[in-house]
Every structure is written in structure tokens, then in C-alpha cells.
Amino acid sequence: MNATDTATPTPAAPWxxxxxxxxxxxxxxxxxxxxxxxxxxxxxxxxxxxEPLLTAAFRTPDAVAVAIVVNSPGGSAVQSRLIAKLIxxxxxxxxxxxLVFTEDAAASGGYFIATAGDEIIADPSSIVxxxxxxxxxxxxxEAIEKLGIERRLYTAGRNKSTLDPFLPEKKAExxxxxxxxxxxxxxxxxxxxxxxxxxxxxxxDLFTGEFWTARRxxxxxxxxxxxxxxxxxxxxxxNRVRIKPIRPKRGLFQLPRLPFTGAxxxxxxxxGAVIAAxxxxxxxxxxxx
Numbered sequence: 396m397n398a399t400d401t402a403t404p405t406p407a408a409p410w411x412x413x414x415x416x417x418x419x420x421x422x423x424x425x426x427x428x429x430x431x432x433x434x435x436x437x438x439x440x441x442x443x444x445x446e447p448l449l450t451a452a453f454r455t456p457d458a459v460a461v462a463i464v465v466n467s468p469g470g471s472a473v474q475s476r477l478i479a480k481l482i483x484x485x486x487x488x489x490x491x492x493x494l495v496f497t498e499d500a501a502a503s504g505g506y507f508i509a510t511a512g513d514e515i516i517a518d519p520s521s522i523v524x525x526x527x528x529x530x531x532x533x534x535x536x537e538a539i540e541k542l543g544i545e546r547r548l549y550t551a552g553r554n555k556s557t558l559d560p561f562l563p564e565k566k567a568e569x570x571x572x573x574x575x576x577x578x579x580x581x582x583x584x585x586x587x588x589x590x591x592x593x594x595x596x597x598x599x600d601l602f603t604g605e606f607w608t609a610r611r612x613x614x615x616x617x618x619x620x621x622x623x624x625x626x627x628x629x630x631x632x633x634n635r636v637r638i639k640p641i642r643p644k645r646g647l648f649q650l651p652r653l654p655f656t657g658a659x660x661x662x663x664x665x666x667g668a669v670i671a672a673x674x675x676x677x678x679x680x681x682x683x684x
Contacts, residue, residue, distance in 0.1 A: 418457060419635045419637045420457075420633065420635070421636075421639055422458060422459060422462050422636060422637070422638055423452035423462070423639045423640075424638055424639065425445075425449055425452045425464070425641045426463075426466070426640070427465050427467060427478070428467070429466075429675065430468060430469070430674070430679075431478075431505065431508075432471050432474065438675065439470075441474045442477040442478055444643070445478050446481060449478075451641050452641045453485040453486070458491060460491060460492045460493070461486070461492070461493050463482065463496070463508075464497075465495055465496070465497050465501045466497070466499050467500060467505030468500050468503065468679050469502050469525060470504045471504060472582070475503075475504030476586070478508050486511075492514075493511065493512045493513050493514075494514050494516060494627070494628075494631075495512030495514065495515045496515075496517070496518075496623065496627070497515065497518065497521040497609065498518060498521060499521065500521065500522040501515075501517070501521065502522055502524060506525060506587075507586060507587075510587055510590040514620065515617075515620075516619060518609060518621070518622075519608070519621045521608065521609040522606050522608065522609075523607060523612045524601075524607050524612060524617055526602045526603075526604065527602070527603065527604025528576040528577075528579045528580045529604075530575075536563055539561055546561045546562065548561075554571075584602050587602075594619070596614065597615060597616075
């Protein structure tokens with residue numbers, strides 16, 4: 396036999412080289428933190444800020460799933476629905492499974508967003524639920540009378556001054572507001588039933604606005620499991636899983652913003668920032684957070 400007829404076998408690479416030559420599974424992670432509001436402020440969630448992050452996450456090459464961390468006491472019903480719908484549209488477009496992880500709270504609009512996930516994994520102490528709608532207003536009628544202030548209001552259209560805080564409350568206007576909140580509540584309920592109808596163990600008292608710790612919510616079918624992001628992803632995809640945070644892009648010369656600095660350019664902006672901070676504090680305090 397001619398020596399050239401026999402090929403010399405290529406030595407196999409050592410096992411440790413073969414192991415690390417395999418591509419690592421990638422899971423992009425989007426964090427949605429804060430109250431849900433159309434306002435472009437720090438620690439606020441809205442479709443404008445969430446869309447580029449979610450789009451980047453679902454376009455991540457070789458992603459085995461997309462993880463979304465929700466930590467929100469709720470807020471705008473419209474922004475919540477827009478974000479939840481975007482998550483489902485992107486998941487269908489890219490054929491990706493969505494794992495949602497809750498932290499301190501995924502309540503009201505925060506829970507609306509969370510239900511866009513294929514699974515909801517919550518910290519045992521997370522506050523979840525609050526499937527309801529709230530509208531809060533102030534009334535200053537007696538205050539302006541005591542201060543000797545005369546209210547002058549001119550409108551075209553008999554309902555343009557509905558629920559004006561400086562005018563006496565009218566039953567017809569309150570009934571109209573209640574109808575609006577009822578309509579929005581029904582949209583919320585329909586979404587939860589569509590996303591989790593076969594998982595809910597009961598519908599009794601689930602849609603009253605009540606909220607629960609995740610341990611109780613698991614029994615009700617409000618969430619799918621208890622756990623945290625890192626442990627769950629390692630358990631699902633192995634210890635070599637690469638968790639890839641998707642963060643907002645910063646400009647070349649943009650510095651991190653400190654509270655009330657950088658965002659406030661005049662007294663009006665500063666006042667708005669203070670009011671926003673108070674509103675955020677009140678939103679979280681409803682859940683003892």
C-alpha cells in the first residue's frame with residue numbers, strides 16, 4: 396500500500412477546548428422600571444422609551460429567548476397596552492419566547508405589561524395584580540372661596556369643563572368618568588383573560604383591583620413561577636448562558652443625570668420634576684413600597 400493512500404487522522408481537540416468552542420446561549424434583558432406615563436422623564440416607562448430597547452432585544456443574533464424585567468406600580472392604561480402589544484408583535488415576528496421577571500411590583504399597568512410574557516416568574520415577595528383602573532382628582536371649590544378667588548371659565552361645548560377642580564362636582568360628570576374607567580377596566584380584563592385565561596385557577600375577585608404577594612398569586616394563576624432572573628436563566632439555558640442587558644444609548648458627551656439636575660432648565664421644569672417625584676412616591680406607596 397502506498398503511504399499516500401492513508402490519511403493521517405486529525406487529533407481531536409481537548410475536551411475543554413471543544414466545550415468552550417460551542418456558542419454560548421444569549422438572552423437579552425430589557426428592564427422596564429418606574430411608573431408608566433407618556434411623560435419623558437427619568438424612571439418612567441412609555442412606548443417611546445421602551446420601543447428601541449425591545450426592538451434591539453428581539454433582534455439580538457442567536458438569542459434563545461428574550462427576558463423582560465418589570466418593576467412598576469402602574470400608570471397610563473394606554474402606554475401599558477401599547478408596550479404589551481409591541482412585545483407580542485415582536486415575539487411573533489421573531490419567533491422568540493418571552494420570559495417576564497417581576498421585582499418589587501408588577502401592579503396595575505405593570506401587570507398588564509407582564510402578561511405579554513409567555514411566562515411570568517416573580518420574586519416570592521413581589522406585589523402583583525391590581526387589575527383595575529383608578530382616576531384621582533382634586534377639588535378646590537371651598538379653597539378658592541376662602542381665598543376670595545373668583546373663577547372665570549369660558550368654553551365652547553357644554554362638556555368642556557367636565558370635572559373642573561374649581562367647580563362643584565356634578566353627578567352626571569362623575570357618572571361619565573365612571574363609565575370611562577369601566578370601559579378601560581374591561582379592556583384590561585379581556586387582555587388578562589386572553590393571555591392567561593387557561594392558567595387562572597379562578598376568576599372570583601381577580602379583577603377587583605386587589606393585589607397579592609407572588610406566593611399567593613402563583614396559587615391563583617396570576618404568575619407562573621417563583622424565582623429570579625439569573626438563577627432561572629442558568630437553570631433553563633445552562634451555566635454558560637450570556638445575559639445581555641439592553642440599555643438606552645447615551646450620546647458621546649452625555650453624562651448621567653442626577654435627580655432634578657440636567658432635566659430642569661427653569662422653575663417650571665423644576666416644579667414639574669418635583670411633582671413627578673411626588674406622584675411616583677404616591678404610586679409606589681399604595682403597595683407599601
